[in-house]
Amino acid sequence: MNKVPNNRAWWLVLPMLALVAFSAIVPLMTVVNYSVQDVFDANTRFFTGTEWFVKMLNDPALQAALARQFAFSLTILAIQVPLGVGIALLMPKRGWRASLVLILVTLPLLIPWNVVGSIWQIFTRGDIGLMGWSLRQIGYPYNITSSPLDAWVTIVLMDVWHWTSLIALLCYSGLQAIPEAYYQAARIDRASRWAVFRYIQLPKLTNVLVIGVLLRFMHSFMIYAEPFVLTGGGPGSATTFLSQSLAIMATAQFDVGPSAAFSLIYFLIILLVCWVFYTAIMNLQKDRQGGARHD
C-alpha cells in the first residue's frame, strides 16, 4: 500500500517562510543579481556574466585568504577540542565548586568580540601590555605589527582564550548526562582511568563533540572582529581572513559586483561544510539507534 502522510500541517510554516523570505531569501537573490552585473548606481548597470566569478576564483589574494582561513580554523580546532575535553574532565561534578567553576569558565564567552580584540590589543603592546612587555623583558623581540608569526600565534591564543570554554561547557553537560551505573560497572571491572575515558566517556561525548566542532568551525570560519581589532589583518596580509577581505571589498572599495560573487562562493563553501557535518551527525545517531536494535 502506498500511504501518503498528511502534510497539511506544513501550511502552518507559511508565516515563518514569509519572514525568512523577507530577511534572507530575497536578499540572497539580490546578491545573485548583483554578482552578474557591474552596478554603478540605481540607473547605471552593465551585465558582466561570469566575469566577477572568474576574477574572484583566480584572485591570488583571495586564494591566500582562503588557505589562511582553513589553516586558522583547523589550528584552533586541533587545540580547542582536546583542551576543552580536558577542562571538562577536570571540572568538579557538584557542589558550590561546580557552580563557581562553571561561572569562571563561562565568563570569556560573555565578552563581545570587539572587546576581546581590544583586551588582547592592549595585552600584547610592548610598552604597556603585560604579555608584550614581559616577553620583551625576557629577551624575545615580540611584535605583532611586524612579525607574522607573532601575529598568528597571538590570534590563535586569543581565539583559544575566548572559545575553548564553549567546547568545555558542551562536554561538561555531555559528561553530566552519563549515568553513574556506567562508572560503577567500570569500577567492578577495575577499569583504568584511561579505559573509562576511552570506552565510556569519549563515546558518550561524540554527539556533543560533533556539535562543538561544527559550531567552532563555523564561528572561526567567519571570524572578523577579533583579528580586525588586534592586527587589522596585518602585518601585510598575514592575518587577513575571508570576512575581512570581503568587508574591504564591499564597504571600503564599494565593489558590489565582485563582493557579491565572492559572497556566493563563501556561502557555498559554508553550505557544503555545514551539510557534511549535519549528515555526519545524523548518520552517527542513526547508526547508534540501529546498533541498539541489534543488541
Add this chain to the structure above:
Amino acid sequence: MDWMVWTLPTAIFFGVIALLLVVMTTWELVSPTRERRGFLPISTTRGDRFFIGMLSAAYIHLAVVGFTSLSLWLALGVSVVWMLVLLRWG
C-alpha cells in the same frame, strides 16, 4: 522589483529553481519517496539526492568558470546528467 536589479539570466535561473521545487513537491505528493541506499555512502531520500545534486552543480559551475575556459553550457550539461544519475542510482 526594480531595486533587485534583475537581469534575464538571473530571472530564468530562479524561475527554473522554483519550478524544480514545485516539480519535486508534486512528485513527492504523487509518489512519496522511500529512503534507500545507492552508490552514495549514506542512505538518502529523493530530496536529499536533489539537494546533493544542486550543491554539486554549483561547484561544477564554479570549477568550469574559474579554472577552465570551457563553455558554461558544458557545465550545465554535466550537472544535469549528474543530477539524473544521482536521482536514479544515488
